[in-house]
Amino acid sequence: MTTPIPAAGAAARENIFTGIRDAVLAALRALLPDLPEEALARVQVEPPRDPAHGDMATNAALVAAKPARMPPPRLAAQLAERLAALPEIAAAEPAGPGFVNLRLRESFLRAQIPVILRAGESYGDCDVGAGVRADVEYVSANPTGPMHVGHCRGAVVGDALANLLIKAGWRVTKEYYVNDAGAQVQALAYAAYWRYLQAIGTPLTEDEYAQLTPGGLQYRGEYLVPVGEALKARYGAALADEDAMPAGPTVWFDIVRDFAVDAMMAQIRDDLDALGVHHDVFVSERALVESGALERAEALLAAKGLIYRGILEPPKGKTPEDWEPREQELFRATLFGDEVDRPLRKSDGSGTYFANDIANHLDKIERGHQALIHVWGADHGGYVKRMQAAVQALSDGRATLEVVLTQIVHVVKGGQPVRMSKRAGTYVTLRDLIEEVGKDAVRFTMLTRKADAQMEFDLDKVVEQSRDNPVFYVQYAHARCRSVLRQAGDPPPAALAEAPLDRLTDASELALVRRLVSWPRVVEAAAVAREPHRIAFFLHDLAGDFHVLWNRGRDDSTLRFLRADEPEATRARLALVAATAGVIRSGLAVMGVTPVEEMR
Structure with a gap:
């Protein structure tokens, strides 16, 4: 007998955990018609911590017992009795202080395979984001040099998170905020000018030039040599007249600064392209400041009574000798949970770093974004509260700011430890990493740890062909799936969706099915938690389940995928293999990793 096949369409995107939760809520409402909605909202259906307890567990009796004035175990027993009568449920058992453990019928699990096949890589798509407009800002490296391995982690985490949110129903803008204003860009201009002077044959030594430069020569990497040569090619010696030396830059400074920033951003874009990262929007800090965005933000905050003139207490750790109190324009950040109020203007009247960031966030809000999500290095952790305070004040709570910190x-x-890059001068560049192991290995490996955990990127391990290398382990599973399907003539998913799935009865086959049908829930949970590393973890576990089944077939011929003497079992297993390959591709697409067809 062939397993019934669900209809295509909306069901192709269904999360079975959501479906069972709806059934639990219906049973709970039938038992307790007067139960308040706030109690129902806290009902969850999740995998149990111990798989031996079943496929799912619900806390429904626990959260409903108090308003229902019933002991949780008693309510759990009544709820279990109702749930056990559902056609999807093989067993429902009360457990512990008020949980109900659920075991799904194997026929119900197997019936999800056609759903997966019909959905293809869109399986797992959901609308938990409800179309909310989200701006994901990531990388945003200062345009002062090549991208390094620290930028790489933020780039991968941010890009995968944006992909994940898109899959989960958010409307996402991928944004790069170009920090092209302030002291660091000024230092870049002086460094680029030094390389220009070298190109035209200056008699100055590097140390002599550094002494003439405000703050010294901060950027000494060889990556600016081509910039100096390009300046010479365009301007000849015209930028080096006597009045244009570093002690008093006038004519050359803006020209060199803009030229150097453009050159660095072109290099950054090339590096990001090599990593497979493509932003929708590049926003210039300097352009925002020049547009009057800071003044607009100040006027908006002042109209709400959130700006005043005042004197701040000395920062922690400062002594009276090195602290000069002065009256400043301050934002009332403490009204929104920050530790102190924050200054908006420097002594010269220009905006503080914080003030320029306020302008940046006002721009995002004005463009209609409701969820602002940043990926920052962990050293910026102390900056989070003040920016959240600013966003709350600017938007009256209509927009939120979340920050994912990367270690x-x-x-x-x-x-x-890998030696520093001579070209960059002080660090391992992103390009070095990609050239060493390849884009896909870099992206996958960067997601094998939670973003806020320090990680060791072992160049030997990421190219090792063993189960200890998660990149290889997952790619090998996909390659094995494709090998099986090619040997079978690549049957179309629509044909495999009609396979007699009741032939899938082995424990290892059903374990694989259980893993596959959990994918939509993983997508939803990872998106809500802003944790794209969960996708890498899931794919590793899925690959493990598939490899177990593959190895079972080598030891037991009755479990082989392709059997000429068992065409019906072969069709069912091909459906399972195709579904596995599709879910792996769905997960790799979120990670920005290209699935391989075969391993050599």
């Missing part, structure tokens, strides 16, 4: 990455090879 340091240590690159090692042969058990030793």
Whole structure:
């Protein structure tokens, strides 16, 4: 007998955990018609911590017991009795202080395979984001040099998070905020000018030039040599007249600064392209400031009574000798949970770093974004509260700011730290990493740890062909799936969706099915938690389930995928293999990793 096949369409995107939760809520309402909605909202259906307890567990009796004035175990027993009568449920058992453990019927699980096949890589798509407009700002490296491995982690986490939110129903803008104003860009201009002077044959030594430069020569990497040569090619020696030396830049400064920023951003875009990262919007800090965005933000905050003139207390750790109190324009950040009020203007009247960031966030809000999500290095953790305060004040709570912090990455090879890049001068560049192991290995590996956990990027491990290398392990599973399907002539998913799935009875086959049908819930949970590393974890577990089944077939011929003497079992297993390959591709698409067809 062939397993009934659900209809295509909306069901192709269904999360079975959501479906069972709806059934639990219906049973709870039938038992307790007067139960308040706030109690129902806290009902969850999740995988149990111990798989031996079943496929799902619900806390429904626990959250409903108090308003129902019933002991949780008693309510759990009544709820279990009702749930056990559902056609999807093989068993419902009360457990512990008030949980109900659920075991799904194997026929119901198998019936999800056609759903997966019909959906293809869109399986797992959901609308938990409800079309909310989200601006995901990530990378935003200062345009002062090549991207390094720290930027790489933020780029991968941000890009995967944006992909994940899109899959889960948010309307996402991928944004790069170009920090092209302030002291660091000024330092870049002086460094680029030094390379220009070298190109035209200046008699100054590097140290002599550094002494003439405000703040010294901060950027000494060889990556600016081509910038100096390009300046020479365009301007000849015209930028080096006597009045244009670094002690008093006038004519050359804006020209060199803009030229150097453009050159660095072109290099950054090339590096991001090599990593497979493409932003929708590049926003210039300097352009925002020049547009009057800071003044607009100040006027908006002042109209709400959130700006005043005042004197701040000395920062923690400062002594009276090195602290000069002065009256400043301050934002009332403490009204929104920050520790102190924050200054908006420097002594010279220009905006503080914080004030320019306020202008940046006002711009995002004015463009209609409701969820502002940033990916920052962990060293910016102390900056989060003040920016959240500003966003809340600017939007009257209509927009929210969330920050995902990424920790340091240590690159090692042969058990030793990798030497610094001579071209960059002080660090391992993103381009170095990609050229060493490839884009896909970089992206996958960067997602094998939670973003706020430090990680070691082992160059030897990420190219190792073993189960200890998650990149290889997942790609190998997909390659094995494709090998099986090619041997079978690549049957179309629509044909496999009609396979007699009741032939899938082995425990390892059903374990794989259970993993596959959990994918939509993983997408939803990972998106809500802003944790794209969960996708890598899921794919590793899914690959493990598939490899177990593959190895079972090598030991037991009755479990082989392709059997000439068992065409019906072969069709059913091909459906399972195709569904597995599709879910792996769906997950790799979120991660920005290209699935491989075969391993050599």
